[in-house]
Amino acid sequence: MADIPSNFAELDSRIAAVRENLRELIEQAAAYSGAADDDLASRRIAEQEALLARLIMERDIELSRIML
Numbered sequence: 001m002a003d004i005p006s007n008f009a010e011l012d013s014r015i016a017a018v019r020e021n022l023r024e025l026i027e028q029a030a031a032y033s034g035a036a037d038d039d040l041a042s043r044r045i046a047e048q049e050a051l052l053a054r055l056i057m058e059r060d061i062e063l064s065r066i067m068l
Contacts, residue, residue: 008066011059018052 025048029041 008059008062011055011062015052015055015059018048018055022048022052 022045025041025045029038029045032038032041
């Protein structure tokens with residue numbers, strides 16, 4: 001059971017990092033010009049959004065285990 005809080009903290013840290021990556025990618029996308037750049041930026045943003053959703057789901061599962 002001692003692992004759960006450290007897992008939760010690790011997930012929170014990873015979530016914060018992904019959110020920062022998303023912020024940076026969105027700023028970069030605003031500065032890009034051209035269809036190829038837009039496509040690459042869109043793909044990277046979509047990948048980071050999917051990762052963020054997965055990490056939040058994992059964190060929610062960990063949180064529900066702590067609450068039990």
